Amino acid sequence: MTTQLEQAWRLAKERFAATGVDVEQALSQLDRLPVSMHCWQGDDVAGFENPQGQLTGGIQATGNYPGKARNAAELRADLEQALSLIPGPKRLNLHAIYLEAEGHVDRDQIKPEHFKNWVEWAKANRLGLDFNPSCFSHPLSADGFTLAHADDTIRQFWINHCKASRRISAYFGEQLGTPSVMNIWIPDGMKDITVDRFAPRQRLMEALDDIISEKLNPAHHIDAVESKLFGIGAESYTVGSNEFYMGYATSRQTALCLDAGHFHPTEVISDKISSTMLYVPRLLLHVSRPVRWDSDHVVLLDDETQAIASEIIRHNLFDRVHIGLDFFDASINRIAAWVIGTRNMKKALLRALLEPTEKLRQLERDGNYTARLALLEEQKCLPWQAVWEMYCQRHDTPAGSGWLDSVQAYENRVLSQRR
Template sequence: MVKKQNIDTAYEAAKERYAELGVDTDAAMKQLQDVKLSIHCWQGDDIHGFLFPGAELTGGIGVSGNYPGIATTPDELANDLHEALALIPGSHKVQLHAIYAVTDKKKDLDELEPEDFKYWVDWAKQEKIGLDMNGTFFSHPKVVNNFTLASPDKGIRDFWIEHGKRTRAIANYFGESLGQQSVNDVWIPDGFKDNPIDKETPRRRLISALDEMIATPYDIKNTTESFEGKLFGTGIESYTVGSHEFYQNYALSRDKMWTIDAGHFHPTEDVSDKFSAYFPFAKLEKALMLHVSRPVRWDSDHVVIFDDALIRIARALVRDNELHRTNIGLDYFDATINRIAAWIIGARATQKALLQAMLAPIDQMKKDELNFDFTQRLVETEELKSYPFGAVWDKFCQDNNVPVGMDWLANIRQYEKDVQFKR
């Protein structure tokens, strides 16, 4: 166990080093304290949910691994989330999917009501957190030929439009009940495996379906929609109806949020470059939903780690002062390791990246750049890489009463032994 005295001593030394650059470490920790991550519930149960017991994942969704201890009931998942939240510094939110409804009635996705999520609202009140929402447009018999909202079949479209309407009402319920805006994310798997003849008509159908879905107004303080694109997916390699460009344009034209998922772009694209091209055109105060994931080769949704891609994402948001306009959520699923540990690793890595980005003389570096002093700029950015931000991170964890360093893993090992391995 890391000793408090050692943490404090290391922090004071780091604080002095950063002060020489004009960086206030206390202010950086305060800034990080205000950043809420949205923790994705589906890491805990491999995206099974509770609405359709025994249903198989389809629609380009797949989880690998069979590590013991998977959550199979609402209480198990809620308890696992509690364990994770207790080991992640700060106060955060949890993302739900529609399939996580808790109801004794047999219901389909187009029949869900806010009361079916009362379990989660009551739990969130106990945890003192907010909730975000996601429509479940996959793993369902009415995903026909990989089409939902853009289907040429009006009956299929109507089913999914109604599902979208239901999720909006549920998200509004979250916002009203918890006093925090609930982001309702929309992602659909629509597209073609091979080259289509008509690329425009499916997109026009999608526009019409989305417009109908969002027609009922809700108070933005309670909820808003965010639209998530993708380069391609399994079974739709040649054409994705809801592409990045489509949803970016749709979000901007409807004053909605756009979702950038770090795993949904070409492997050579730098996701962080896209923020500054989008924000100047977005009118909403909260304009971007970010799904932090880690693609390997492509959208494989590995557990987020403190790597170069994540560091660039954090720097872009912090240096351009766009954190306050961004909702940051996690989105990955790994069943080869302890599922609770996966939550903690990804969340803490994201917070580390943000903290490191905050611990920089940003105004001075911008001034150097404005003066075309690229020598000074390069020296500063290179030297910062070896500055002792880890000592500041340890202090941040200590101040939030969560274990420092690897100490949190002992909690998970004990929980495995006492709870997860007995399931």
Template structure:
């Protein structure tokens, strides 16, 4: 074991010298990486089912596969989250959906009557682990979401979902106060039409009015960051989504809210990495959900791929303190805890890769129009020893490096997950 530790340190010292020749301070890079918290989404652990008794998803959402060991109770989900976090370096956050309220026999209510007390167990869980909590109203997998939610023509249904959104702002404020950490509340709705609409404006007018009513209630804007999230299309909503990118970008700007960019929610040829710098010229902050779309918004586990690395570069270049970063994927075809660990660690690897780039040197080459040298250097940097720096970061944070963390996943599956029916 000591030999392995010594080798990691020696490899790091060698990498440190190589990066120093480029003007890159690896110690500063590691210090900044340790300060970047990623909001880990609870819904990977149970296939977005929640604790309301739902057996299937709606709203154009699917979790494919039937890998054994899905978390079925709050206790199981919390234990799985603990296992994942024990293998991810750094200090992070937990992202909850409203459908993960924890009820007892006496206090179960519908979504428009949710209260902080229904999330006390999550606050207790977060407090003991030093986690912040982010939050999402759940506008899907509910009888009243069968056709539309905040854009519904049925005023009773629309009122129900407005009240749900208002409840979630109050709960978010509770999270922020209890945990002394601002809570981001992200609003996404599955409203839209399968075929070509005759009227695109009226549903959006209703959505605008609904959002106006939600954010009109008193809440501490220093403690609660409201974000709105667009989507280009969904299953059954192929021709028209009410909450388009242009709608939400303008609504967020007009109301001083966050515009959340999910990199699976755009046309496959669009780059969210390209959008970040444009957004931050006009917004103080932007929120991100990082996922991996495959042909469409299929929410695959985040890989250490070019798409993720480009997003990470823009986060670092524009200031990581200006980006509220979370992940959003759910894969039921593989070990769910491994999916969390792979996705979170890959996002961190991409951030580290960005932190180890000689950004000023590269920018100067662009300014001088030395594009030949710029291309050469960008390509050569791809084989610089970022892995040695990553292994050292894992060692610093007392989590297994390389693939060695997977042994703990295999043991947990054998002892815990395999016993779940």
């Protein structure tokens, strides 16, 4: 430990102790909070089913920064580079299109064996895995409907895909000893005025009921459903709205996924956490950064990211909220995007853990809103960065921007060789 860091760490502990915060306890708690990184940042959501396939379903990755992963081996190598620069516990979130198979396997036929390499890799890297069916970028999703499709055959195909995905998710949980959260998101909706809004939602409800009808061990698998306000090509009507999925998750007691980009531009998911937690057993968060809408920009250490982290910590939701990331920026180095976004989420969690929450809560109960506001603002100026640097050092990761040198060296050595 350098003398400079040692001094900063000692002073930081003293400053936070004066507010009633035990810094060591905060770091211990941070080590209980994994963040699930999303594999699709590394290859612009192409997957390995048909890497040249056109993205559909309102999904669009913009930019052409050189060096994206072209196969699973490259993606895993890129992930390892990113993981080495992020302190503390992590998970990986996989989509179904990231299978590895000899020859074409359609999505209703995917099996655990197509993801065995991911499981062995996760074991070697001490990671949990999460999962998602991929209900987009497929010939049977071309008209904008999947689980809510009026055609029984097409709808059954997607039901079978989701059922197969649940079994893969349960396989992850069984093999890795930590439950896999499987999130269902579909792009279903219409571009223009919709006359019958009821029937597609009824079909979606019945399809979801069919999908989750097989009982799986909750120690291995957790179901989650995700809403969206609208999508490209579904601007006027989205079948899986917030109201639909809030009702579904509440009545079926599944987890509910809140994506930071899936609401009105003035809505924030931090304000929804305390409400939804009254009715659903678990929340899955997709932390992203919408710019004017669901543009999936890299997560910043901004007010909303901090507010999301604070809601989790203030209400002791450690075991009921699963934190995942969801962005895909192809205009910058993709590994750097992972590192920036994941480190920022962890920094926000640390800052929340360093808050004297009980003292602030007592001021609120006493009606002393002046002191509450004053302390909240003063808290922003306390030396949390020294605590973060110590946390990084304990996990053998760069504390400051030094990680960028490692990413640049990897780009020169590896990414620049890809064509």
